Amino acid sequence: MSNQEAVEIKEHSEKVHELDSLFKPKSIAIIGASSKELSIGNVILKNLVHYGYTGKIYPINPKEPEIRGIKAYTNIFDVPGDIDLAHVIIPSKFVPQIIEDCGKRGIKSVIINSAGFSEMGDEGIALQKAFLDNAKKYGVRVFGPNCQGIINTDPAFKAYCDFTFTFPNPGSISIVALSGGVGAFIMQSLFDLDIGMRMYASNGNACDVSISDVVKYYGEDDGTKAIILYTEGFSNPKEFMDVAKIVAKKKPILAMKSGRTEEGSKAAASHTGSLAGVDISTELIFEKIGMLSFSNEEEMCQASMAFSTQPIPKGNRVGIITNTGGPAVIATDELVSAGMQIPLLSDRAKNILKETMLPEATIGNPIDVVATGGGNHFRSALDVMMEEENIDSIFINFVTAPFTDTDEVARNIVEVSNLKRKPIVCNFMTNLSLERFQVTAKILKDGGVPCYSFPTTAAKAMGALYKYHLVQSRNIGEPENFKNVNQQNTKQILEKGKAEGKDFLTSADTYTILSNYGISVAEWRIANSVSDSVKAALEIGFPVVIKADAASLVHKSDLGGVKINIKNADEVKNVVEDMLQKFNTSDLKFFIQKFLPGGKELIAGVSAKQELGHLIMFGIGGIYVEVLKDVTFKISPVTKLEASEMLSTIKASKLLDGVRGEKGIHKESVIEIIQRLSQLVTDFPEIQEMDLNPIMAFEDKAFVVDARIKI
Numbered sequence: 001m002s003n004q005e006a007v008e009i010k011e012h013s014e015k016v017h018e019l020d021s022l023f024k025p026k027s028i029a030i031i032g033a034s035s036k037e038l039s040i041g042n043v044i045l046k047n048l049v050h051y052g053y054t055g056k057i058y059p060i061n062p063k064e065p066e067i068r069g070i071k072a073y074t075n076i077f078d079v080p081g082d083i084d085l086a087h088v089i090i091p092s093k094f095v096p097q098i099i100e101d102c103g104k105r106g107i108k109s110v111i112i113n114s115a116g117f118s119e120m121g122d123e124g125i126a127l128q129k130a131f132l133d134n135a136k137k138y139g140v141r142v143f144g145p146n147c148q149g150i151i152n153t154d155p156a157f158k159a160y161c162d163f164t165f166t167f168p169n170p171g172s173i174s175i176v177a178l179s180g181g182v183g184a185f186i187m188q189s190l191f192d193l194d195i196g197m198r199m200y201a202s203n204g205n206a207c208d209v210s211i212s213d214v215v216k217y218y219g220e221d222d223g224t225k226a227i228i229l230y231t232e233g234f235s236n237p238k239e240f241m242d243v244a245k246i247v248a249k250k251k252p253i254l255a256m257k258s259g260r261t262e263e264g265s266k267a268a269a270s271h272t273g274s275l276a277g278v279d280i281s282t283e284l285i286f287e288k289i290g291m292l293s294f295s296n297e298e299e300m301c302q303a304s305m306a307f308s309t310q311p312i313p314k315g316n317r318v319g320i321i322t323n324t325g326g327p328a329v330i331a332t333d334e335l336v337s338a339g340m341q342i343p344l345l346s347d348r349a350k351n352i353l354k355e356t357m358l359p360e361a362t363i364g365n366p367i368d369v370v371a372t373g374g375g376n377h378f379r380s381a382l383d384v385m386m387e388e389e390n391i392d393s394i395f396i397n398f399v400t401a402p403f404t405d406t407d408e409v410a411r412n413i414v415e416v417s418n419l420k421r422k423p424i425v426c427n428f429m430t431n432l433s434l435e436r437f438q439v440t441a442k443i444l445k446d447g448g449v450p451c452y453s454f455p456t457t458a459a460k461a462m463g464a465l466y467k468y469h470l471v472q473s474r475n476i477g478e479p480e481n482f483k484n485v486n487q488q489n490t491k492q493i494l495e496k497g498k499a500e501g502k503d504f505l506t507s508a509d510t511y512t513i514l515s516n517y518g519i520s521v522a523e524w525r526i527a528n529s530v531s532d533s534v535k536a537a538l539e540i541g542f543p544v545v546i547k548a549d550a551a552s553l554v555h556k557s558d559l560g561g562v563k564i565n566i567k568n569a570d571e572v573k574n575v576v577e578d579m580l581q582k583f584n585t586s587d588l589k590f591f592i593q594k595f596l597p598g599g600k601e602l603i604a605g606v607s608a609k610q611e612l613g614h615l616i617m618f619g620i621g622g623i624y625v626e627v628l629k630d631v632t633f634k635i636s637p638v639t640k641l642e643a644s645e646m647l648s649t650i651k652a653s654k655l656l657d658g659v660r661g662e663k664g665i666h667k668e669s670v671i672e673i674i675q676r677l678s679q680l681v682t683d684f685p686e687i688q689e690m691d692l693n694p695i696m697a698f699e700d701k702a703f704v705v706d707a708r709i710k711i
């Protein structure tokens with residue numbers, strides 16, 4: 001472990017304990033407790049009692065001597081013992097004063113359920129700032145406002161600090177969601193799937209305790225095996241990335257972000273006082289730090305069932321055991337599209353199965369034990385798969401054929417699953433209204449076998465386990481730091497550009513910066529006149545390209561400002577004279593460039609994202625880039641591995657290898673251009689946008705022939 005990592009981990013665990021007063025409170029005051037049924041101040045009290053909270057409860061209410069049979073206090077100062085946590089359920093205008101009181105009283109955390117803050121315009125924003133200042137003064141951590149709260153199912157606490165209506169069994173999945181509505185239905189879905197839950201947090205306006213803080217806390221919590229996260233964006237993406245990067249290596253984070261369409265993002269922006277905006281950066285964050293990203297909430301909950309009991313596979317090879325044909329075919333399709341393989345069985349395995357299976361069974365992968373197959377047939381198939389070196393995980397299709405002892409089959413599956421050698425998922429096809437099969441289902445459930453009622457759903461869950469294996473084993477490395485760059489000169493150019501109030505740098509400055517950073521550009525000269533142009537062309541050597549160069553000319557070729565394949569001095573003369581006629585602008589110059597025919601046109605670019613740094617883009621370039629839209633993005637700085645992933649993830653990636661006798665391109669050169677571009681914007685964050693379009697890529701090299709830099 002490096003020193004810096006050690007420091008990070010230390011800081012990490014110190015901060016984590018600070019939130020114990022929130023997640024593991026030994027005493028809770030409910031400021032605004034109410035005897036009125038159907039009020040939040042009543043429901044929270046009721047929930048705490050109903051769920052069996054193990055600590056002390058202090059209802060605070062100036063008028064009532066007791067609420068729901070529990071002694072109430074006029075104010076927090078009258079409470080005899082320590083208070084770890086306070087719920088605040090009073091009108092927003094009184095909240096700043098109450099937080100001051102909480103600070104004086106030594107309360108460590110508060111959950112502000114009340115609404116009427118940053119989600120409500122200027123007045124609310126001022127109130128939120130006022131109470132937050134008071135909280136900071138006394139070191140009180142604030143959860144919310146405008147939020148549900150937290151739940152900790154740990155039998156030692158049984159803290160149900162929330163007004164929802166689902167009472168989960170203890171389990172190993174922890175949930176964090178900005179939106180209470182989504183959080184609550186995810187919790188309910190886990191409950192319906194009988195998965196169990198560890199902790200829950202829904203932090204509303206998230207003015208202090210952030211999603212990052214909660215993920216950090218769950219990361220340190222030994223009882224949390226997997227985390228489910230729902231968000232509409234991040235207010236501080238950098239902080240989140242730093243935290244989640246560490247956690248995601250330790251335990252799976254299943255994540256979903258909504259607002260992927262423009263309409264969806266508007267809904268997000270208007271319902272919470274925080275963030276959002278249509279962009280892809282949240283998905284890129286998930287990818288960069290190795291979170292499992294879902295676009296379907298049901299799939300996410302279903303997958304979490306597998307994570308809660310099964311080990312992570314060591315590879316992508318699946319063994320299928322089935323007692324019916326068709327569902328195995330459906331499952332195979334889904335498994336393969338999730339990047340998994342269905343390898344052949346070894347001779348050793350086949351020999352054993354020849355002895356143990358029914359004569360009508362199919363011995364291979366899938367092993368079809370047939371519908372008449374019983375517990376011993378399933379068992380032998382499972383044992384064989386567990387021993388196979390070529391198999392990393394096991395997919396079972398189990399239809400409850402009425403003529404078999406289905407309980408016996410279930411017991412055998414459970415026994416093998418409990419060995420936890422390789423992950424098992426089961427597509428369990430039955431009729432749960434029949435008592436007989438309810439028993440079978442219960443054996444599987446109690447035995448921790450993740451059961452699904454569709455082959456595709458089960459296969460997707462298996463796919464998620466495999467994806468997490470990839471996350472854990474993926475090492476993107478560190479961004480390379482190219483030494484042969486000229487930072488000093490680049491700095492001067494950018495400063496000059498800024499001083500002149502330029503949006504876009506001139507071509508000369510742009511190409512100089514690229515060369516400063518070791519990015520190959522086609523040889524070029526700037527010329528002011530016909531004779532200059534001829535001279536420049538002769539120096540470069542024919543054939544050349546001539547481009548009209550002026551601040552106002554953005555898409556030069558659209559306006560006839562690009563002439564390629566100019567073979568001699570006469571042609572240069574004609575082209576330049578033409579352009580002088582056509583472009584009536586005082587700053588017109590001529591960009592003379594080496595003509596590089598026959599390359600593949602690629603694009604690379606960057607755009608600055610507030611709070612996040614830069615996004616790097618790569619794809620198929622040229623004048624059709626907007627039409628094809630075959631581009632991919634990553635968050636800067638990118639490592640060599642990430643840059644090469646960019647080449648392989650575009651739709652037309654096969655084109656880069658050459659098709660139908662065409663030559664492929666020199667990928668190494670392009671990968672290096674992407675890395676150098678990333679280094680440039682890391683060194684100079686003031687660069688707002690950059691486009692290298694096209695990069696001409698050949699079999700042995702790649703050159704930039706058109707570039708723009710916006711500052």
Ligand code: ADP
Pocket residue numbers: 522545547554555556557558562564593594595596597601622623693694696705706
């Ligand atoms: P713009 O993007 O402003 O229209 P470009 O400089 O990108 O102008 O040129 C447009 C097209 O001309 C390129 O996509 C490419 O097909 C061709 N082209 C430009 N420069 C060269 C060059 N040096 N060698 C070969 N083709 C070029």
Ligand code: MG
Pocket residue numbers: 622693694706
């Ligand atoms: Mg261009």
